[in-house]
Amino acid sequence: MAVTASKPTLAEQPCDTSTWDAGNCPVRDVMNQIAGKWSTLILQALSEKPYRFGELRRLVPDISQRMLTQTLRDLQRDGYIDRQVFPTKPPSVEYRMTPLGYSLFEPLSAVLAWAASNHANVRAARSKFDAGDLR
Amino acid sequence: MAVTASKPTLAEQPCDTSTWDAGNCPVRDVMNQIAGKWSTLILQALSEKPYRFGELRRLVPDISQRMLTQTLRDLQRDGYIDRQVFPTKPPSVEYRMTPLGYSLFEPLSAVLAWAASNHANVRAARSKFDAGDLR
């Protein structure tokens, strides 16, 4: 349960505050997409193997078809996933991760793993804050 | 410019779809916080060294004091940062990263670094998608 990491080496991190102007900040530009409510879930699913639309819908129980469509299009637009249509009857559409998507998911999966491992720590900090808030 | 990573080892990733129910999904619970419009920027700044309220405000030029206050409180609530009040006149408040915050920032910084490195790739994919959209 103990937090494993202390202060890491941060010297080479992209903390360049000179590029934080809203328009051309890479961090914002990329994060604003993958930070969406559903993006990480979809990326996580597709990192495993390709899936069809309906399969993804079942994998992420409470996503609406509207949001699934939109999230998939956004991820495709940024080059993270590919969309392949099979003109069968009824039609079938398969989504799969691109090399760029995999290259993103590599560091991203570390964050997701952190979330899974440290969820309890975060929840604990939360209740502690909510409780002893006044003092 | 070339994308460096191909399919990485994903066997051990937390792709457990059984825990994707909205309520208890660790990924959503953690990501929904750090995915905020400003959270990563603040974490990035505080990963360097502690800062005071006004300093952070200057570091992130286009954040409103409302959002800065709220983001800082949320990050503090989840245990990522600490808040220390110096009862001077006028008062001074310093924010600094906690060990938990550093342990999160370690994997997170890899994503931020990816964003900086691959921003061009994403932008290229975007324009390509927007152009040849119809065919």
Place this chain on the structure above:
DNA sequence: CGGAATCCCGCTTGATACTG
């Protein structure tokens, strides 16, 4: 200086219905 409180707008999201 470091906030809290209030007002208000607009984008995101969800529910529903329709189409190829």
Place this chain on the structure above:
DNA sequence: CAGTATCAAGCGGGATTCCG
């Protein structure tokens, strides 16, 4: 099956004002 279209609600977030 895999979407698109439309409408309405919610809340994220900005501008402003006031306080210790």
